[in-house]
Amino acid sequence: MRRLAVALGALVVVALAGATILAHASPAMDVQEVTSPGGIHAWLVEDHSMPLVAVGLGFHGGSALDPRGKEGLAEMVSGLLDEGAGDLDSKTFQQRLNDLAIDYSFRAGIDDFTGSMRTLSDRRDEAFDLLRLSLTAPRFDAEPVERIRGQLLAELADESSDPNSIADRVWWHTSFAEHPYGRQTSGTQAGLQAVTAADLRGFVTARFTRDNLIIGVVGDISAADLKPLLDRTFGALPASGTADNVGEAAPGAPGSVIVVDQHVPQSIVLFGQGGVKRHDADFYAAFLMNHILGGGGFSSRLTQEVREKRGLAYSIDTDLVALDHVGLVQGMVGTKNASVGEAMTLIKQEWKRMRDEGPTEKELADAKLYLTGSYALRFGSTTSIAQALVGVQLEDFPSDYFSKRNGYIDAVTLDDVKRVARKLLDPDTLSFVIVGRPEGVTATQPAPEGLF
Secondary structure (H helix, E strand, O other), rough: OOOHHOOOOOOOOOOOOOOOOOOOOOOOOOEEEEOOOOOOOEEEEOOOOOOOOEEEEEEOOOOOOOOOOOOHHHHHHHOOOOOOOOOOOOOHHHHHHHHHHOOEEEEEEEOEEEEEEEEEEEHHHHHHHHHHHHHHHHOOHHHHHHHHHHHHHHHHHHHHHHHHHHHHHOOOOOOOOOOOOHHHOOHHHHHHOOOOHHHHHHHHHHOOOHHHHHEEEEEEOOOOHHHHHHHHOOOOOOOOOOOOOOOOOOOOOOOOEEEOOOOOOOEEEEEEEOOOOOOOHHHHHHHHHHHHHHHHHHHHOOOOOOOOHHOOOOEEEEEEEEEEEEEEEEEEEEEEHHHHHHHHHHHHHHHHHHHOOOOOHHHHHHHHHHHOOOOHHHHHHHHHHHHHHHHHOOOOOOOOOHHHHHHHHHHOHHHHHHHHHHOOOOOOEEEEEEEEEEOOOOOOOOOOOOOO
């Protein structure tokens, strides 16, 4: 589901010519903190084994800051930054990217706005110059604005009949009706129609500022070469802009069951409750608990109970969703309409069993082994490492986080996980949104109108 993927901070990985595996890509990678003469700060991982440079960048503040009535503003900006800038119109800008084989991507998240660029080393200067134009002088000409608006409206129309998208939209709206998190990153039909070129320029001016800028660079470039490029590329951004005014949130409608009637053979069930935020002292214990409960694929308890033992679903999973202003435990399962009630009962039973008993020593040891051993697999390309550098900075962790992260997991004890499970999990507060025609399930409140 799109919202869940965004919430988890899943950044789009753009390939230039396939993944470039770095010889030293590991959690213990050497991260240099680089500051330009003009005060622009970046994290750098040098790798001169291939003639490639990847840049990740981020700004705090995403779709949650879209003005009411202009929902989808951040999403439109993300689609237009490579559609002309400076004296280059859309066609010319796109042709320049193509001719130079520069990979370029922007993404609007809930709490942040991120970008990614990848280029061959000998085209580095031109690539940084195009990035500078995108951030400091986007054109927002009428033709590309209307074209991108049309594409986003078409995507929304497709989502209006997609059960996953409907469940996602209803769950978040119900849980955060009066908070910006209750709105969709992709916006609304009315919101996208209302966005003007002036709104797009206002977003760039307010959000793309030096005090809000985060940069990660990976590949065939030295710190000495990077410093002047940082000033040349980002030095013209405004010094400061609009502060994040999104308030803290808590999920509402605990224990609710909402059914959205749709004629489909398999219901989609989205469920969740409150969780922990990223800097909570109990985050790593909750992380391990979630892996054992529903986040660990075939090894998780929910998969064993719902899929393996009873064959009720092809997959079921849970995740910790750690946003800037709320933490959640959220999950999803798809099952036959006749099996929805049984699947919901099993989910609540496993929620309660984890709360009351916690995991076993073996379950905890297996979860630690997997989560620490698989960590290095996240760093298989220059782009993925650059994005990780940005993600860690967006979460306000120090540059040695990569070398220390596995230690945080290993330090969690069985008592820690049991304590956090008792504190966190409550089957009675799980809220469910079901899209389909589930048999034997009674809704506790009607589905909201006007969302799909």
